[in-house]
Structure formats: C-alpha cells, structure tokens
Amino acid sequence: MSCKYCFRKDEYENYSNLTFEEMKSFIIDVSNEFPNKRYFEIDLTGAGEPLLRSNEVIELIIFTESISTLERTFKVTFCTNGTLLSRQLINFFKEHDIYFGISIDGDRKVHEKLRGKNSINSYKLIKKNIRKINSKYIGASLTITNKNLNILKSFQSICNKFDSVSMKPVRSDSNDLKISQKSIKQLLKYYDQFFENILNQIKIGNSWVLLSIIRGEDIFGKFIRRIFLNQSVIARCNGGISKFFLDVDRNIYVCGAANISSTYKIGSLNKGLDFDRIHSSLNNQTNRIFCSKCWAKYICGGICMLIKDKYVLNDIVDNDTLCILNKHLINLSISLRLILEERYPSVFKNFVKVCLDNYYR
Ligand code: SF4
Numbered sequence: 391m392s393c394k395y396c397f398r399k400d401e402y403e404n405y406s407n408l409t410f411e412e413m414k415s416f417i418i419d420v421s422n423e424f425p426n427k428r429y430f431e432i433d434l435t436g437a438g439e440p441l442l443r444s445n446e447v448i449e450l451i452i453f454t455e456s457i458s459t460l461e462r463t464f465k466v467t468f469c470t471n472g473t474l475l476s477r478q479l480i481n482f483f484k485e486h487d488i489y490f491g492i493s494i495d496g497d498r499k500v501h502e503k504l505r506g507k508n509s510i511n512s513y514k515l516i517k518k519n520i521r522k523i524n525s526k527y528i529g530a531s532l533t534i535t536n537k538n539l540n541i542l543k544s545f546q547s548i549c550n551k552f553d554s555v556s557m558k559p560v561r562s563d564s565n566d567l568k569i570s571q572k573s574i575k576q577l578l579k580y581y582d583q584f585f586e587n588i589l590n591q592i593k594i595g596n597s598w599v600l601l602s603i604i605r606g607e608d609i610f611g612k613f614i615r616r617i618f619l620n621q622s623v624i625a626r627c628n629g630g631i632s633k634f635f636l637d638v639d640r641n642i643y644v645c646g647a648a649n650i651s652s653t654y655k656i657g658s659l660n661k662g663l664d665f666d667r668i669h670s671s672l673n674n675q676t677n678r679i680f681c682s683k684c685w686a687k688y689i690c691g692g693i694c695m696l697i698k699d700k701y702v703l704n705d706i707v708d709n710d711t712l713c714i715l716n717k718h719l720i721n722l723s724i725s726l727r728l729i730l731e732e733r734y735p736s737v738f739k740n741f742v743k744v745c746l747d748n749y750y751r
C-alpha cells in the first residue's frame with residue numbers, strides 16, 4: 391500500500407534493511423546507556439509495514455524476552471496495516487503477550503481512499519483478520535484528514551473491535567489532506583458531538599468510549615489524562631529524550647519521522663548515542679518561543695519539533711489549525727472533568743485510576 395499521509399522519504403528505499411544483528415546491537419547499546427531504566431519499549435513502527443518481515447519480528451520478540459529480567463523489561467510493540475495477520479502470527483503474539491496497533495481510517499470508502507494504490511479490498515481483509523483476534527491485544531490507530539473529519543462516525547465504525555482507539559490529526563502539507571482553516575470548524579463540531587457521546591454513554595453506565603481513548607495514544611485522550619491527573623508537561627514528546635529511532639541509513643534519530651533532516655540525528659549505529667546532540671534536542675523541545683504566550687502551553691506540550699521552525703518562521707500561532715484543535719480539546723477535557731466530578735464522582739475516580747495506569751504514554 392502507499393498511504394497518502396506517509397512521512398517516509400522515497401530515497402530511503404535505496405538503503406538495505408537493518409539486519410537482525412544490527413537491531414540487537416542497537417537495543418543492547420541503548421539499554422547499556424541507561425542502566426537504571428526498568429522498562430524498554432521496542433517499537434517497530436515508522437519504517438514500513440513490520441509484518442513484511444514477520445520472521446524477524448518473531449525473532450526479536452524471543453530475543454527481548456531472553457534479555458528481560460525481574461528488574462528490566464524489554465517489550466516489542468508495533469503498528470501494522472493488518473493485511474498480513476495470519477492465525478499463526480496472532481496466536482504467537484497472544485502467547486507472548488504482545489500488544490499491537492492496527493491502522494484503520496474509518497469506513498471502507500475512506501480507508502481505501504487514504505491507502506492509495508493496492509488498497510482495494512484491504513478493508514475487508516483487515517476486518518476479517520481482526521475477527522481472529524481477542525480485542526484485549528489490539529489498539530486502532532486512525533489518522534484524521536480532510537477526508538474523514540467525522541470522527542464520531544469513524545470511531546463508531548471501528549471501536550467495538552479494539553481495546554483502545556487512537557485518533558490523531560494528519561501531519562501533512564498536502565492541501566488535499568491537511569486540516570484546513572475551512573475544515574477545522576467542522577472538526578471542532580464533530581469533537582463536540584464526540585464529547586456529548588462520551589457523556590451520554592457514561593449516563594447510561596457505559597464507560598467504554600472514554601476508556602478506549604484514554605488507554606492509547608489518542609490526542610483527546612492524552613489531554614484528558616493530563617487534566618484528570620493535574621499533569622503539566624514541558625515538551626511535546628519524548629523524541630530524543632527517551633525515544634530513539636534507528637533508521638535504515640544506520641543513523642539514530644529522535645523518532646521515525648525525523649529522517650527529514652540531520653538536525654534530528656542523535657547518533658549512529660557505529661558510534662552510538664551522541665549525548666551533546668541529545669542535549670540540543672532537549673533544548674529544542676523545551677525552548678518553546680512559539681508557545682510562550684499560549685494559555686495552554688503546560689497542558690499541550692507544544693508543536694512537533696519537526697515542523698516548529700516553519701511555524702516560527704511564518705509566525706503562525708493563533709490561527710494554526712492544530713493549535714485551534716489542541717486548545718479546543720483541552721477545554722473539552724476541563725469541562726469533562728468538572729462534569730464528571732460533580733455528577734459522577736465515583737466514576738471519575740475510576741477514570742483517574744485508568745489514567746494513572748497509562749501515565750507513561
Ligand atoms: S496550542 Fe499551539 S501555541 Fe499553544 S501550547 Fe499548543 S502548540 Fe503551543
């Protein structure tokens with residue numbers, strides 16, 4: 391497939407795949423740099439469909455189990471397009487307690503439109519494969535674009551198959567896909583409907599809508615967690631702080647999308663992590679001139695460092711659609727907390743416990 395919002399650069403296709411030995415050596419080297427860290431998540435997402443190399447995924451899971459101890463856990467995770475999930479693979483992931491995500495963008499029409507060439511019937515195939523899995527092991531990942539603004543409809547079309555649903559706005563300059571000034575108003579309305587739906591479900595004793603978004607990487611769920619836990623943040627993400635991505639060019643970047651520039655390079659397979667560059671990356675993340683006057687800055691965390699410079703250069707602040715969305719969702723999160731605390735205090739306490747369980751995300 392060739393998903394229209396994919397951020398990978400074509401020229402990386404010229405590099406050979408990482409070998410299993412290289413992957414092992416990266417995991418060992420990074421973990422040795424952080425001897426006091428107790429949990430390491432090895433995320434295979436960000437460089438193409440991981441299950442195209444399912445044998446190596448299996449080998450990697452077995453390897454990470456072999457190096458895990460009572461003090462230190464290494465766990466493989468990934469997001470797949472779901473087309474290559476065989477019964478055998480699913481059983482293996484279940485046996486080894488591997489939680490993974492499936493990217494799916496709403497109903498069939500929207501999904502196949504966004505997946506580009508070779509996607510015909512992929513939706514049917516994914517649905518068939520999902521039916522083989524116990525939902526406890528899977529999350530859904532949905533990218534919001536101009537083509538699928540009705541998030542309530544998208545959510546309802548997939549939610550009953552998954553343990554968590556993560557909806558996030560697309561990061562793209564394409565006029566066809568990006569959330570435009572025109573579409574943001576529509577998206578905010580759909581989020582208001584989604585908010586009403588959360589409350590209506592709670593009113594009739596169903597917590598699953600809220601639970602499914604606070605368990606994963608959903609943008610609204612992330613803000614709800616922060617508001618429910620009174621948590622403040624100084625950076626957008628942990629890219630380059632506690633997240634390191636080994637790319638096929640054998641360099642280490644702050645995340646899987648960061649190979650767009652050597653600015654985000656923080657080491658290499660041969661030389662290991664470069665702590666001077668990690669320090670600069672941390673400064674880059676926390677130096678948030680762009681957000682300095684924003685009331686939401688300690689809840690939002692700021693703009694992705696990969697697009698920050700462009701925003702500062704063009705002085706885009708208040709009218710940026712992602713900022714408008716962030717602030718709207720933070721306001722909805724605050725309203726949600728106030729309503730739940732007042733009307734359903736015991737339900738609110740239970741949600742806070744779930745937020746604590748997912749605090750690391
Ligand atoms: S909403 Fe925009 S300006 Fe405000 S903190 Fe977030 S990224 Fe920064």
Ligand code: SF4
Pocket residue numbers: 626627628629644645646647648693694695696
């Ligand atoms: S740097 Fe940007 S794209 Fe990378 S993990 Fe952080 S927010 Fe996401």
